[in-house]
Amino acid sequence: MSPDLRVIVYPPDAEGGRRVRCDGEILGRALGPGDLLEFLRRAGLDPDDVRLNDGLLIEWRGGGPAVWAPDTEGA
Template sequence: MKVAVQRPAPGGGRSVTVADVPLGLAHSDADVIEFLRRAGLENAEDLVLGDSPDIEWRGAPAHEYGAI
């Protein structure tokens, strides 16, 4: 499962996609994990998001979500 977390939006949050299918706008790591769980990734809560080779953080470092 190839996951992309896009650059932070101007108002905060990052779009999360799997295989170019949008899952939602994440405002935290917990949101990313929930989107992945809903997409069918077993044990999503066990992922180390910043270190996973299956997650590409685009436009900003891992764990940064912009203004809330």
């Protein structure tokens, strides 16, 4: 796995999907951790080496790896 890659997972949208970017390129919209790992595999990473909560490879916006639903509190 390249330490130079930068992955950003954006906050959940209204349906709970999260946009995923790697090095500025949109990889897709993940509906859960399995989708995210598949996008990273297609980007050349080994899913067995990816730790979703390590904070080095993935920048989580709007909640970490356990958040896959929109924040509806206060709505």
